[in-house]
Amino acid sequence: xxxxxxxxxxxxxxxxxxxxxxxxxxxxxxxxxxxxxxxxxxxxxxxxxxxxxxxxxxxxxxxxxxxxxxxxxxxxxxxxxxxxxxxxxxxxxxxxxxxxxxxxxxxxxxxxxxxxxxxxxxxxxxxxxxxxxxxxxxxxxxxxxxxxxxxxxxxxxxxxxxxxxxxxxxxxxxxxxxxxxxxxxxxxxxxxxxxxxxxxxxxxxxxxxxxxxxxxxxxxxxxxxxxxxxxxxxxxxxxxxxxxxxxxxxxxxxxxxxxxxxxxxxxx
Amino acid sequence: xxxxxxxxxxxxxxxxxxxxxxxxxxxxxxxxxxxxxxxxxxxxxxxxxxxxxxxxxxxxxxxxxxxxxxxxxxxxxxxxxxxxxxxxxxxxxxxxxxxxxxxxxxxxxxxxxxxxxxxxxxxxxxxxxxxxxxxxxxxxxxxxxxxxxxxxxxxxxxxxxxxxxxxxxxxxxxxxxxxxxxxxxxxxxxxxxxxxxxxxxxxxxxxxxxxxxxxxxxxxxxxxxxxxxxxxxxxxxxxxxxxxxxxxxxxxxxxxxxxxxxxxxxxxxxxxxxxxxxxxxxxxxxxxxxxxxxxxxxxxxxxxxxxxxxxxxxxxxxxxxx
Ligand SMILES: Cc1cc2nc3c(=O)[nH]c(=O)nc-3n(C[C@H](O)[C@H](O)[C@H](O)COP(=O)(O)OP(=O)(O)OC[C@H]3O[C@@H](n4cnc5c(N)ncnc54)[C@H](O)[C@@H]3O)c2cc1C
Ligand SMILES: Nc1ncnc2c1ncn2[C@@H]1O[C@H](COP(=O)(O)O)[C@@H](O)[C@H]1O
Numbered sequence: 163x164x165x166x167x168x169x170x171x172x173x174x175x176x177x178x179x180x181x182x183x184x185x186x187x188x189x190x191x192x193x194x195x196x197x198x199x200x201x202x203x204x205x206x207x208x209x210x211x212x213x214x215x216x217x218x219x220x221x222x223x224x225x226x227x228x229x230x231x232x233x234x235x236x237x238x239x240x241x242x243x244x245x246x247x248x249x250x251x252x253x254x255x256x257x258x259x260x261x262x263x264x265x266x267x268x269x270x271x272x273x274x275x276x277x278x279x280x281x282x283x284x285x286x287x288x289x290x291x292x293x294x295x296x297x298x299x300x301x302x303x304x305x306x307x308x309x310x311x312x313x314x315x316x317x318x319x320x321x322x323x324x325x326x327x328x329x330x331x332x333x334x335x336x337x338x339x340x341x342x343x344x345x346x347x348x349x350x351x352x353x354x355x356x357x358x359x360x361x362x363x364x365x366x367x368x369x370x371x372x373x374x375x376x377x378x379x380x381x382x383x384x385x386x387x388x389x390x391x392x393x394x395x396x397x398x399x400x401x402x403x404x405x406x407x408x409x410x411x412x413x414x415x416x417x418x419x420x421x422x423x424x425x426x427x428x429x430x
Numbered sequence: 431x432x433x434x435x436x437x438x439x440x441x442x443x444x445x446x447x448x449x450x451x452x453x454x455x456x457x458x459x460x461x462x463x464x465x466x467x468x469x470x471x472x473x474x475x476x477x478x479x480x481x482x483x484x485x486x487x488x489x490x491x492x493x494x495x496x497x498x499x500x501x502x503x504x505x506x507x508x509x510x511x512x513x514x515x516x517x518x519x520x521x522x523x524x525x526x527x528x529x530x531x532x533x534x535x536x537x538x539x540x541x542x543x544x545x546x547x548x549x550x551x552x553x554x555x556x557x558x559x560x561x562x563x564x565x566x567x568x569x570x571x572x573x574x575x576x577x578x579x580x581x582x583x584x585x586x587x588x589x590x591x592x593x594x595x596x597x598x599x600x601x602x603x604x605x606x607x608x609x610x611x612x613x614x615x616x617x618x619x620x621x622x623x624x625x626x627x628x629x630x631x632x633x634x635x636x637x638x639x640x641x642x643x644x645x646x647x648x649x650x651x652x653x654x655x656x657x658x659x660x661x662x663x664x665x666x667x668x669x670x671x672x673x674x675x676x677x678x679x680x681x682x683x684x685x686x687x688x689x690x691x692x693x694x695x696x697x698x699x700x701x702x703x704x705x706x707x708x709x710x711x712x713x714x715x716x717x718x719x720x721x722x723x724x725x726x727x728x729x730x731x732x733x734x735x736x737x738x739x740x741x742x743x744x745x746x747x748x749x750x751x752x
Contacts, residue, residue: 175565179702179724182567191564263533264542292563292570293683294545296533303537308611309503311530324615329526330686331678332619334500336612348667348684349677390542394558395571405716405726408733416733417743420715421751423731429692429713430656430751 163223163318165212166274166283167247168301169205171231171238172291174198182398189396191291201238204286206353208346209242211316212284213354216246219318224248226277230258230269236369244356244364255373260386267300269384272377274305281340282323287312287347298345308338314349431555432464433518437487438510439468440527441478446470449523451485451590453583457521458486458591460552464518465489469510469604472499479601484593493604500617501527504610507534512605514539519557520580521550528582536580543580544572548587557581565683566706585628586689586710620678627662627679633690633708635664635681636674639697639718640737643674648741649696655748664688664708666698682707697737700725717741 174197183192193199209227216223225247229235232254239250253269261269274280283305285298295311302309314333315326324337328347356364374381381387408423410416424430435457439450450468457466467489468482475492482490491513498505510531514520520535522528524546532543548569549560557579563570627633634656636649646663653661665675667682681688683706693711697718698704705728708714716729719736726732733740 173564175703176701177567179567179727182564182702184568191568262542264536287684290565293565294563295529296536296543296545299530299533300537303534309534310612312526328677329617332617334617335615337615338612348671390536390574390576391544392573392575393570394573396563396568397570398567399562399569401727403714403728403730405729405732407721407726408731413735413739413743414747416735416740417747420731420733420744421747424692424715425751427713430748 163219163281164277164279165216165223165225166277166280167205167209167212167225167227167242168270168283168285168297169209169227169229169238169242170202170286170289171199171229171235172202172289174200175203175290184396184398186397189393191396199234199237201241202286202290204288204290204346204348205238206241206245207348207350208284208286209245209247210353211313211344211346211350213246215316215318226251228253228270228273230266239369240364240367241356243367244361245354246360250367250369252369252371253377254371257374257381258385260389261384262389262391263294263296263300264390265384265388267297267304268388269377269379270297271301271304272379273372274301276372276377282318283341283343285343285345287345295345298343302343305341305343307341307343309343309345310336310338311345312347313344314347316344316346432462433460433552434464434516435461435466435519435521436513436517437466437468438520438522438527438531439470439482440523440525441470441475444474444477446478446481446485447523448590449525449583449585450482452586452588453521453523454482454485454487455590456550456588457519460519460550460557462552467491467513469513471506471509471604472496476601480598483597483599484595486591486594487599489600489602491602491604493606495607497607500614501530502610502612502614503530503534504612505607506531507538508608509604510535511538514578517578520578522580522582524582524584532580532582539578539580541576541578541580542574543582545582547581547583550581550583562706564702566702566709584687620676624658625660625662627664627681627688628686630660630662631690632656632661632692632694633664633681633688633711634661634694634696635666635698635708636669636696637666637698638668638672639699640669640674645697645737646675648737648745651745652694652741652748655745655752657752666704695725695729696741698725699723700728
């Protein structure tokens, strides 16, 4: 079998709010000092899901990692290779820049078609930068495949995919024929940490790069020219909250003073 | 510019959801004389239709087929696609349904969906949306290059209209169930004990600083002191990931978005992804032993101290009050 993991490199989402800055002239996030870009957390979990299925099948499956991004996104691909994926393809082209979910999915779907024999595609539930959660669904639509989102469990056997999905009030198990797309949620569990030796091996692997020409895409249908959603403004919300620290000699006094405030504010 | 707007409604136990009413309310403001329709699928949709009219809808599309009751992607997409003629804007809740339906409809219609919006407005006739991103650190405004405009919207982003009792309008049918590539094998509804955190006027949440699952005992006692009919217990993702509290109670970007009158954050640092789930609360109180914790940036009142000392005192003070 052949599985694809879609992996995105993003600014570290654990960057504390105090270090988070936006360049309002370009509507972009200013890379925070001392924080390296990382593999989007959910994509590591998606890779873990694919790897566990590969292992359950006696390693008789191939995993290809795809990323749309800049040269630096090689690092995200290599991280998934170090976890145990087999091949990596970086979809890198000036024409792909400043796209939206639709154009990213278009590039990924073209690359998946190009691979030819893919049985299942694993995406994260959402990229932890823009927090959208569309690309997996749009890849599925572009390929004409079924999709299950927000998986906390995935099994693949006998030509079908069985997914346990997280719902607002519980879980649901669904099955779909292959090929199919799944987006994986944090409830799946933690991804593995590659061992040092695996990291060194992955560092030596070559990551293929593909452009719009390799994929037979017209520059007008990808990147900013193909985008359907236009970012007008990116900004940091203003917080006008001024905290009042409740004083008191003892916890009891603090508690009584706080409750008095809540009563005065008619919250209690 | 007039706009014809379709709201994909949701309902359970013959009650239209509050968010559906909020979306209808905003649609009436955005339509500028255009039509506001609502689609209701699954058991008892016809019985729910009057609630949609009372909330401001002019037309309701229904199909009561029980096959539609549990959301099944292919079938819902096919049904909604069939009623999009002349529709300019489609609004859906950012729910289990919306997360799946909106992108797929957008793909089918050759347009875009903006997910998890906190605002949808008309700017000289053109639709603009605002959505949080970067784990809640930033807001982004978008316009659309294509139509129809599709947006999923957060709960409580808009006010519903005051219900116009006895209002009525046109009813039309949604098509019969189509085939689906997805078989639903089973569902497991987590038994919600007591009040849902999304409905509770008071939410008391605990974080990793509780140091273990036992700490949630105190948190639950504080909720009980407020009153079990008013207060529910939430948790940070760190606490849920550690298995200290059920995932169903997680507040935040990847958990539930809560908007209570009072949110009490206990031993929670206030990471942006956590605040994404509670910053819409009317008032936030923080108890944390670190005076520099980010949660104090967002709180109205704070107590700096060890929860082990503060909580028992607070529980007594609240009990003494009520
Ligand atoms: C993509 C993504 C999505 C995420 N989604 C969510 C989400 O939905 N919800 C969520 O909550 N998080 C989410 N997170 C995680 C988030 O970034 C934080 O890691 C998490 O919220 C931290 O939880 P915490 O505040 O409980 O723990 P910590 O950050 O460890 O904070 C513990 C706090 O407890 C205080 N403390 C310790 N001991 C005591 C004591 N005895 N008395 C009083 N105070 C004490 C400490 O001072 C500290 O402030 C997400 C992260 C990412 C990257
Ligand atoms: N640039 C990208 N390269 C590879 N995969 C991506 C990219 N953007 C999004 N994805 C995949 O799609 C998922 C959802 O992304 P999004 O819809 O942007 O939130 C991510 O978790 C990835 O698996």
